[in-house]
Amino acid sequence: MKPWKMCWGIFFILMPVSGFSGTLQQLATKFGKDIKNTDTKIAVMDLSSEETEKSQDSVVVRERLTTFLAQNKNITLIERSLLEKVFQEQKIHVSGAVAADTAKKIGELTGANAIVSGTLSELANDEVELNARIIEVETGRVISAGQAVFKKDWKYFKPLAVNTDEKVAADSAQDYYRRAVKYHNDGKYNMALEYYSKAIKLKPDYLEAYYGRGSIYALTPSADEFLGIKQGGDFKGKYAEAISDFNRAIELKIDFTMGYFSRAMAYNAMGHRFQFLPDPGQGTSDYDRAIADLNKVIELTPMTTTTAIAGCYDTFMEVPYSPDYVGNYLHRGSVYEAKGTPPDHWAAIEDYNKVIAAFPNCAYLYSLRGKTYKAIPDYTKAIADYTKAIEISTNTTSNYIARGDIYYSKGDYVQAINDYTRAIAIRTAQNSVVIPPGDIPKWGEGKPIDPSFSSDFVNDDSIYINRGNSYYMKADYDKAIADYSRAIELNATPIDGLGVELGPGKAVAYANRGNAYQAKGEKDKAISDYTKAIELDPKYSSAYLNRGNIYLNRYEFEKAFADFNRTIELNPNDAIAYLNRAIIYYTRFEYDKGIEDDTRAIELNPANDDAYFRRGEGYQLKSAYDKAIEDYTKAIEINPANIEAYVQRGYVYLRNSTSMKAIDDFNRAIKLDPKKSAAYSGRGSAYRNLHEYTKALEDFDKALEIDPKDVAGTNRTELYIDTGKYDKAINDCTERIKRNPSSDIVYEQRGRAYLRKGVLDKAIADFNVLIKRHQDFEQIYISRGEAYASKKDYAKAILDYTKAIEIDPNSQFAPTAYSQRAAAYYATKDYAQAIRDCTKAIELDSESGPAYRWRAEAYYAMGDYKKSAYDVGRALELFPKLQSKMQTLIDSLRAAGY
CATH class of the missing domain: 1.25.40.10 (Tetratricopeptide repeat domain)
Structure with a gap:
C-alpha cells in the first residue's frame, strides 16, 4: 500500500466590509478611555442642531450616545428625567456648547462631575456628523473631544397638528394635549408621554392623544433593544405599547390613514429587531402585518398627495414619514426587502418600479432597486440600475462602491477595482483638508480630533479593504497588501476592553493582509497579521483558522491544534476547522477522534466531497478498508473529478488484493490528470501484483519522470529485486541515497539487493547504517542475521535473530526471526x-x-x-x-x- 500522505489545503476567508457604521460607538469608547476617574458621574446634554426642525435627530443621537456610554462600568449616567426636572425647575436651557459657569451649576444641582455636550450636523447621503466633548464641571476643562460620522437610520413620527389659536380650559384634555405636543416637538418625551396620558385619562376617545403617545413609544426603544440584548426571554422596548395606541386610534377612526401608516412603521421596527436573534425569521409575521397596514394606507391615500420636491427623492430620509401616494410604495418596498424571501424581493421591485415610473430621473431610486436585484441575486439588472444611478449622479460614491461589490461577487475583479478606485478618487476630491501623514490622529493618543478632519479618515478604510480583496483575487498580492495597509492607517480604533466591536475595518484589514502575505509565501508576516487581528478582535474565528493552517503546514501541530480548537469554540459550524483538526488527530494516531471531526464536517456540509475523502483517509489509516472505500466512493459520487479519491481508493483495492479494481481507479485518475505520479505508481504496483512486470516498470518509470521523489522509486527497486535485477536495484538505491542520504528504506532495499546478489559484506554494511540509526528496528536485525548466516557466521546470525525477538517477541516479524534462527541452530546441529x-x-x-x-x-x-x-x-x-x-x-x- 502507498504510505499515507497528509494532504490539506489552505482556506482563506476574505472579509469584505460594507457600509460605514459604528463610529458613534467608537466615540463613546474613546470618551470612556479618556476618563481616568473610576467613579465618574456624567450628564448628557441636549445636542444643538443647525435646523430647529431636526431636533428629534439630536434626541435620537443623544439617547444612543447615552446607551453606549452606559456600557462602561466606570461611568454613572444621570437619569434623563432627573435632568429635565432640574432644568425645568431652575429654568436652565442647555443645548450645544455649554459655558463653564453653567456646567458648574449643573454639577452642583445633579451631582455630576462631568457633562457631555455637542453639535449635530446633517451631511449628504443620509449621514450626520456629531462633534462632542466631555467637560469637567468643576474646572470647565475639556477632558476629551471627538467626532463621529454615521448613517441616519431612524425616522420619526410627527404628532398631528394642533390649533393653538383655539382657547381651551386649563387642565382640560385639550390643554394636556397641547402641552404634550409642545414637549413632543421639543424632544422632551417623558414629559410628553405624561401629558398625552393625562389627556387620554380625561378623554378616553381622544384619537390625537393616542396617536401622539404611540408616536413617542415607537420613537424611543430602550437601550437594551437598541443594542439587541435579549433579557428574560423578551426584548425590552415600547413598540407593543405604540401598536396598542395606534390600534385604539384606528378603532376610533376606521379610515385613519396615519394610524395605519404609523402602526405599519412600528410593526416594521419590530421585524427589524429580530435580526439580533439566532432565527431572524421570527420577525416575518411583524413584516406581514406592516405590509397589510401599508396596503391599507395605499388604498386610503389619494394620488394627489405625492410631495417629492423637483420630482425626486434624493435619499430615503426624504421620503415623507406620512401617507404619500408614491412614498407609500417605497415604504412597502423597503418592508418587503427587509422580509427578505425571494418572492418578497420581487414584490419590493414591483413597488420600486412604480416609484421609478413616477420619477425616472431619480438616482436614489435606481440605487434602491439595484440593491434588491443584488439580493435576489440578479447581478446583471443590479449593475444596470447602479449604472443608471451613476449616470444621473456621477459623484455619489456609494453607487460606485455598491456596483464594485457586485462586480466582485461576479468575479469581475477588474471592473470592481475600477469602481472602488473611482469611489476613492471622489472621496479624496471631496475632502478639502490636506493633512500630513504624521498628523493623522489616533484614538489612543488621548487628544481631540480636529473637527475639520474629514470623515474619510474614519470611514474610507472599507473601500480600501474591498479593493484590496479584488487585487487579492487577481493574485496581485502587492497591491492588495498596499490597500490593506492603507485601511489599517485610516482606521485607528481597535476593539475595546469589553470585547465590543468598534467598526469593521482594522481587524479585517490585518486578517486579509495576512491572507495576502500567506499567498506570497511570507508566512511569518502572515502569522504576525493574524495575531494582530486576534488582538484587536479576540473572537475573530477565521483569523485563528488561517493562522492554524500555517502552523499545520509547518508541522507545528500543537499551535495549530490550539488555533483550530479556538476556531471551533467561536464558530461550532466551521467545517474547515473540523477537517484540519482531524489531520492533527491522525498524526497523533487518534484515529477515532479524527474520524469524529471529519464526520462533524460532513454533517455541516453533506455536499463536501473533500470531507468524505478526509474521513476515508482516516478509515484507511485505521485499517477499516471497507469503510474507507465507502467514503472514497461517496466523494467520487459528489465530485466525479476528485482525483485523490480515485487514487486512494485504488490503493485500498491494492491493499485488498483486488488489483483489477485498483487499475480501473488509477486509469480514471490518470485520465483526469495525466501528470498524477501517484496514480502511475499505484497502477505499477497493481501490475507488479499481477506479475505484469513490463507494464509495472513502464508505470514506475513514468511516475519518476513526473516526480523523481515519488514512492515509485521504492516500488521500482522492489520490482528489480523481485525479478532478480539486483544491479539495477542497487543502482537505483545508490542514486536515491545521493538525493536523500537520510532515507532508511533505501539502505534497507540496497542491503537486500546486495544480500540476494551475494555481496554479503556490502549488505551487512547497509544494515549496519540502519541499526546505528534505529537500535529497535527488528526487521533489519533479521536481514543482517540472514547475511551472517549466508556467510556461515551462525553465531552472529543467532545473535541478530535473538535481538529481533527480544525487541518484540510478538511482532509481525517474530515468526520469521524464530524460523530463521531455527535454520541457524539446525546448521550448528542444535536440533532440539x-x-x-x-x-x-x-x-x-x-x-x-x-x-x-x-x-x-x-x-x-x-x-x-x-x-x-x-x-x-x-x-x-x-x-x-x-x-x-x-x-x-x-x-x-x-x-x-x-
Whole structure:
C-alpha cells in the first residue's frame, strides 16, 4: 500500500466590509478611555442642531450616545428625567456648547462631575456628523473631544397638528394635549408621554392623544433593544405599547390613514429587531402585518398627495414619514426587502418600479432597486440600475462602491477595482483638508480630533479593504497588501476592553493582509497579521483558522491544534476547522477522534466531497478498508473529478488484493490528470501484483519522470529485486541515497539487493547504517542475521535473530526471526533448539512454511521420521515452491518408508 500522505489545503476567508457604521460607538469608547476617574458621574446634554426642525435627530443621537456610554462600568449616567426636572425647575436651557459657569451649576444641582455636550450636523447621503466633548464641571476643562460620522437610520413620527389659536380650559384634555405636543416637538418625551396620558385619562376617545403617545413609544426603544440584548426571554422596548395606541386610534377612526401608516412603521421596527436573534425569521409575521397596514394606507391615500420636491427623492430620509401616494410604495418596498424571501424581493421591485415610473430621473431610486436585484441575486439588472444611478449622479460614491461589490461577487475583479478606485478618487476630491501623514490622529493618543478632519479618515478604510480583496483575487498580492495597509492607517480604533466591536475595518484589514502575505509565501508576516487581528478582535474565528493552517503546514501541530480548537469554540459550524483538526488527530494516531471531526464536517456540509475523502483517509489509516472505500466512493459520487479519491481508493483495492479494481481507479485518475505520479505508481504496483512486470516498470518509470521523489522509486527497486535485477536495484538505491542520504528504506532495499546478489559484506554494511540509526528496528536485525548466516557466521546470525525477538517477541516479524534462527541452530546441529524455535514460530503464525520446513529437517536429523514427514507435507501444502529445497529430505523419507 502507498504510505499515507497528509494532504490539506489552505482556506482563506476574505472579509469584505460594507457600509460605514459604528463610529458613534467608537466615540463613546474613546470618551470612556479618556476618563481616568473610576467613579465618574456624567450628564448628557441636549445636542444643538443647525435646523430647529431636526431636533428629534439630536434626541435620537443623544439617547444612543447615552446607551453606549452606559456600557462602561466606570461611568454613572444621570437619569434623563432627573435632568429635565432640574432644568425645568431652575429654568436652565442647555443645548450645544455649554459655558463653564453653567456646567458648574449643573454639577452642583445633579451631582455630576462631568457633562457631555455637542453639535449635530446633517451631511449628504443620509449621514450626520456629531462633534462632542466631555467637560469637567468643576474646572470647565475639556477632558476629551471627538467626532463621529454615521448613517441616519431612524425616522420619526410627527404628532398631528394642533390649533393653538383655539382657547381651551386649563387642565382640560385639550390643554394636556397641547402641552404634550409642545414637549413632543421639543424632544422632551417623558414629559410628553405624561401629558398625552393625562389627556387620554380625561378623554378616553381622544384619537390625537393616542396617536401622539404611540408616536413617542415607537420613537424611543430602550437601550437594551437598541443594542439587541435579549433579557428574560423578551426584548425590552415600547413598540407593543405604540401598536396598542395606534390600534385604539384606528378603532376610533376606521379610515385613519396615519394610524395605519404609523402602526405599519412600528410593526416594521419590530421585524427589524429580530435580526439580533439566532432565527431572524421570527420577525416575518411583524413584516406581514406592516405590509397589510401599508396596503391599507395605499388604498386610503389619494394620488394627489405625492410631495417629492423637483420630482425626486434624493435619499430615503426624504421620503415623507406620512401617507404619500408614491412614498407609500417605497415604504412597502423597503418592508418587503427587509422580509427578505425571494418572492418578497420581487414584490419590493414591483413597488420600486412604480416609484421609478413616477420619477425616472431619480438616482436614489435606481440605487434602491439595484440593491434588491443584488439580493435576489440578479447581478446583471443590479449593475444596470447602479449604472443608471451613476449616470444621473456621477459623484455619489456609494453607487460606485455598491456596483464594485457586485462586480466582485461576479468575479469581475477588474471592473470592481475600477469602481472602488473611482469611489476613492471622489472621496479624496471631496475632502478639502490636506493633512500630513504624521498628523493623522489616533484614538489612543488621548487628544481631540480636529473637527475639520474629514470623515474619510474614519470611514474610507472599507473601500480600501474591498479593493484590496479584488487585487487579492487577481493574485496581485502587492497591491492588495498596499490597500490593506492603507485601511489599517485610516482606521485607528481597535476593539475595546469589553470585547465590543468598534467598526469593521482594522481587524479585517490585518486578517486579509495576512491572507495576502500567506499567498506570497511570507508566512511569518502572515502569522504576525493574524495575531494582530486576534488582538484587536479576540473572537475573530477565521483569523485563528488561517493562522492554524500555517502552523499545520509547518508541522507545528500543537499551535495549530490550539488555533483550530479556538476556531471551533467561536464558530461550532466551521467545517474547515473540523477537517484540519482531524489531520492533527491522525498524526497523533487518534484515529477515532479524527474520524469524529471529519464526520462533524460532513454533517455541516453533506455536499463536501473533500470531507468524505478526509474521513476515508482516516478509515484507511485505521485499517477499516471497507469503510474507507465507502467514503472514497461517496466523494467520487459528489465530485466525479476528485482525483485523490480515485487514487486512494485504488490503493485500498491494492491493499485488498483486488488489483483489477485498483487499475480501473488509477486509469480514471490518470485520465483526469495525466501528470498524477501517484496514480502511475499505484497502477505499477497493481501490475507488479499481477506479475505484469513490463507494464509495472513502464508505470514506475513514468511516475519518476513526473516526480523523481515519488514512492515509485521504492516500488521500482522492489520490482528489480523481485525479478532478480539486483544491479539495477542497487543502482537505483545508490542514486536515491545521493538525493536523500537520510532515507532508511533505501539502505534497507540496497542491503537486500546486495544480500540476494551475494555481496554479503556490502549488505551487512547497509544494515549496519540502519541499526546505528534505529537500535529497535527488528526487521533489519533479521536481514543482517540472514547475511551472517549466508556467510556461515551462525553465531552472529543467532545473535541478530535473538535481538529481533527480544525487541518484540510478538511482532509481525517474530515468526520469521524464530524460523530463521531455527535454520541457524539446525546448521550448528542444535536440533532440539531448532525444533523449539520452529514450534514457537508456528504458534505465532500457523501458516509459516519455513518453520515447518526447518522443523521437518530437525525432526529427521533426530530420527523422528513420522513428525518430519508430517511437517514436510504441511510445508509443501503452504508453499509448494519449497519442494526443490526439500527434495533431498523428501527422497530420504521415501527411502525410509514415509
